[in-house]
Structures are given as structure tokens and as C-alpha cells.
Amino acid sequence: MNIKDVARVAGFSIATVSRAFRAPEKVNVHTRAQIERVAKQLGYIANSSAQVLRTRRSRVLGVVLPTLLNPVFAECLDGIARAAHASGYSIVPVTTDYQVTSEERTVQTFIAANVDGVLLVVSNPADSLALRLLKSKQIPYVLAYNLHQDHPCVTVDSEAAVADVVGQLADCGHRHIAMVSGHLAQSDRAQQRYRGYLKAMRQLGLQHRDLIEVPFMATSVAQISVQLARSDRPTALFCSNDLLAIRSVRAANDSGLRVPDDLSVVGFDGIELGMDLTPRLTTIQQPNREMGRVCVRLLADSLARGLLPGPEHTQILDYSLRVGESATITDAHMPTPSRRTK
Amino acid sequence: MNIKDVARVAGFSIATVSRAFRAPEKVNVHTRAQIERVAKQLGYIANSSAQVLRTRRSRVLGVVLPTLLNPVFAECLDGIARAAHASGYSIVPVTTDYQVTSEERTVQTFIAANVDGVLLVVSNPADSLALRLLKSKQIPYVLAYNLHQDHPCVTVDSEAAVADVVGQLADCGHRHIAMVSGHLAQSDRAQQRYRGYLKAMRQLGLQHRDLIEVPFMATSVAQISVQLARSDRPTALFCSNDLLAIRSVRAANDSGLRVPDDLSVVGFDGIELGMDLTPRLTTIQQPNREMGRVCVRLLADSLARGLLPGPEHTQILDYSLRVGESATITDAHMPTPSRRTK
């Protein structure tokens, strides 16, 4: 079942059949109707491999994400999917599980498949082979969540956001504020957020604490509990992401600490689920869907104009503090984000 | 940059270059080394559109899921991704948002892209155009979570699972057990689970309650709260999935009810997150990753043998009761699943 069959049955050449679908206005109305009828009757579906091979355009955007087990990326992907669909693009999401080699392999596959553009969340944009490859092949790409001067990025000012929220915790009387993070080397976001924590503590004249690094998902609750059992335990925990914040709350409960009375817990990401928990998660709200949308828009615009997005297209979006019940922060008068580009 | 360039630079014919990658043993060792060197140096990446067009095989499996915002599908996808990778397949996950038309559109795209097989979670296998299309085009496919006699399915016996857990609630003294579900028409799982609920209530001689149907995610907490405010409120809630169970717990808190003391809440799915919540979610644990794995294995086996999976390949996997803290169920002596196929 291919274009030839349709042509034969409809009584026209394959060129006309092709045109009937790709440039209907160039075909006689009756001819078109006839061809459409036959195509439908035969259940004809154009072979996209052939189309892509011939036209060198796929109308596909590749999407590289660390994982979909963290809802923050699922929400972002939702935004990507909707925006892509609205712009007439398909997407191919692939998860890397924070493996750099997987990022590279995926980008290779994307190039082989002639994707029109790529949207990525990488571990470390600074020395990413995947990005180098994309650049060398002149394929439009945009980073989400990452931030680096050499690449087009769509993200929030994480460092400022963390500094802000740590400041708020201090305002509420907290002096012993610790930070919980996944493996720092695995993500530049974690690093940015850690920098924000250190900066804020320094500015506040508070003694920062050793980072509570919990690389292995499965055991993180236990690992956090250990820290909470110490005599010099912190009174507030800033967590590098909401999933860790959820686990921290659990760890507090396991340790006989009440949240937020005995321990304040603040997350980062603003996953929707956090609002349905008890206590409702206090967190830095990123515009996750919007970030996806903006990335797609950037890519689609570039594609339409035939140019590559560069660092000059970087967009820093607004974040906000979502005040829940997991921390003794009472009001949402968050300082204005320090940087903002539109 | 294509095979021709590599051939020219390496000083061999394109046929030899092709063979060097696809059938290395048929090429002289030195020739191969030379070709590999040149290919690497030029950054050659074979054009998969051309390969697929020529060979009619893509080593790609299409994956149709309702949403990735529900972690149950993200976990399943994780299993799919790992199994596919292990079998040398790529996957292309697409979400339908429970839209039947989107299922059909997606399957068409998959067919156009020459996927080797398709793995789906559909709304209603009984009259699915998407499945009909797949069948008519002779494309191997397997359903996950769905259950229907005409199709190859990998799932658990939801009906029995629900009946079991409702029975346990009754054993613990509950007489007023209500069920919370998303829009029933949107998923045959919800329907199976509802049947299980009704069956169990009937067998227990208990009066079943009107289904608490909360079609719109955003407002579900409020909708559930309304039901909990009634004077004849239930003492136990069986929720069609874990996300609803989480929201039910929140609704209970909002209503001044303590879980599980005043209200028992049981979920379905066994998402990992549930174990990190307070109270830990009591839920029916499905082998989500395993289901993904089994689906891929089924597909890969069929592909290897050149035959289509049929209803006879259906596998009903084991579920279990995960006893958390959200319900007054004290022990895990769950009856053996009523049906089981291996």
C-alpha cells in the first residue's frame, strides 16, 4: 500500500497524488476528491521515512530529559507536547537517567533520524559532547533548566531563587538551615542551587552546613533521617527538588519531628502534586509547562526563519515562592527576581 | 555527509562501507578499520530514514500512554525503556491525554514511521479504531493495563484485586465503603475496578454507595471534600488510582478527618511515591515496570519469530497489597490472586 497503488486505482500519476496531499490547491478539485476517496478507501498512509529522506525535513523535535519519574520533567514535557502539537511538530522524548553517555547516544539517534530540532535538559552544558555534536551538525537546539553562556537556555534564576527563600527562612528566625541535594555532579541545577544556598548563608552571616547529598533515591529517606537524628540538627531544610522535600518530610516524621513546627522543609520545582500533600509543600515554583512552551516556540521560530538559536536567545523566566504548610514562612512577599530577560 | 563521502575518502565502494557497519564480519579487517576511522573522523551518522525506507524495519517500538503526569505510567515507561534498550529497540512514547482521537492519530503516525511494533494503554480496547488499524496493517501490538479477550494484554486482575481489598476493609469493620474514580468512560481500568467494588460489596452484603466520580483533576480535592462533609459519609474510601488516593487524604485533612482513624483511604497502582508520603499509602501494588518489560519481551519475541501477538499471549501478572498507614488494614495476608497465567 503506497502512493503507487493510490495513483493506479485513482487513475492519476503518483505526482498528482503527492500533490493532492502536499499542495492540494495545485490540483483540480475533482481530481483531489477522487484521490482522497481512493486513499481513504485503501487506508493509505504516506511513508514518512520516504518523505523525510526526500525532503530532509521531519517536523520532529527530539526531547532529551533526565527522567520522567520526577514529575517536574513530566510537567515540562506536557508543555512541550502541547506547544509542539500546536506548531505542527511531533516530539520524541527520550530519558537519559542522568547518564551523559546516554545524552550523546540519544542525540546521535536524533541526528540519524533527521529531527528538525532538539530540546534538552543535560547534566552539564559546560562540556557536553551532545551539545557539541548538535552544534557541529548545525541542528537547532535549546536547553531547558540548564544555564550556560554558550547556549540558548530557558530557565529561571535558580541561584537567586534559592537565596531568596533561604533569606525568608532566616527572616522567620531560622539559624540552622541545611541543604539536601541529589548527587551534585549529576546536574548543574543542583550546583546552581547549592551556590545560591551558600551565597545566602554567607550574606546572612549564618554558618552553612555540610550538604546532605543523597545520591541513591531508594535510601534517601533513611539518609536524611540520620542527619535529623544529630544533636545539632537543622531547624530548616532546603531541598534541591520537590521529590527530596517529600522524602525529607517523611524523614522528619520518621524521626518524630513535626513539620513545620520542629522542622521547616522547602522544596524546589513546584510540582503540582505538592499542593495535594499534607503538609502542602512550600516550594519555589518554576513555570515548568511554560518553559517547555517557550523552548518549542524558540525552536519553531528558528526553524521558520532558517537560523540557529544561540546564547542570545536565552530566556530567564520568573519563579515565585509557593507558600504551603511545610515551612514556617507565612507570607508570599517574595523579592522580585534579581534578573529577568524577556 | 553521507555514505558516499565515507566511501570516497576511505577509498572503497559504498557497498563496502555499508557492510562494514551492518555485517562487519564480511569485510576485511583492515578495510573495516580504515572505514571506521574515516567514518569517525568525518562524524558520519547513518541516515535512518534511508535505512528504514530500504529495509522496512526500524527497530522502533511505538508506545501509546494516556499521560505521564500520573507516575504509574512513568514507572511503566521506565520498565519499557529499559527492556527495549536491552533488546536493541528504541521507543517513541506518545501521550494521548485519554483522547481516543489522539490514540488513532498516534497509531497512524507510528504506521507512517514504520515502527516494528506498538505497545498501548488505550481508553477502551473493545471498540478502538487504533487497534483495528494496527490489526489491519498487521503490526504487532500489545496492550498494557487494558484487558480484552480479542487482544494480547499484559495486566493484573484488577477486578479481583479490588474485591480483595474491599473485603479486607470489611474485615476490619468497615461498612460504609465508597469508591472514588476519575471519569469512568475514559478508561476500562476504572470500569474494571468499579465492577470489582460492586461485586465485593454485593458479596459482603454491604450497601454500595454512589461512585464518587471526579472527572476534573484540578477540582477533585474539593469534590471529594463535599462527599466527606455529608452526615452519612463513608468510613473508607477505595480510590481507583493512587493520585486520587493522595487527593482523598488531602480532602480528609481539609474536612478535619484524620486518616486512617476517621477515614481509611486505599489506592490502586502502587506508585513508588506513595511509600514516601505520610501517611504511607495503602494501595494495590501493580508490577508497573514488570508490565512494561513483559510487553516489550512479547513484542520482541514476536518480531524475532515473525508472528503477531494475539489474545492467546495475554498475561495476567500478580498484584499484591501494599500495606501503608492510610487505612486500617493491619496485615498483608492478601488472598492469592484468583487468576494467574504465566
Added chain:
DNA sequence: CTGTTAGCGCTTTCAA
């Protein structure tokens, strides 16, 4: 072990 060549299904000039 290597090269020649036909052709996968489609789009797109170009000519009629």
C-alpha cells in the same frame, strides 16, 4: 572480499 546496480516511497523540478 569488494563493486555494480536496482530500487525502497516519495517530492519536485521541468515540460507538456
Added chain:
DNA sequence: TTGAAAGCGCTAACAG
């Protein structure tokens, strides 16, 4: 408005 034909990049006979 339609058709003939070249060719996208690759694979797989087949011949040597």
C-alpha cells in the same frame, strides 16, 4: 492541471 523522471541515502542481491 497533469505526468515523466531524477534522486534523497541506503541495503542487498548478484557478479566478479
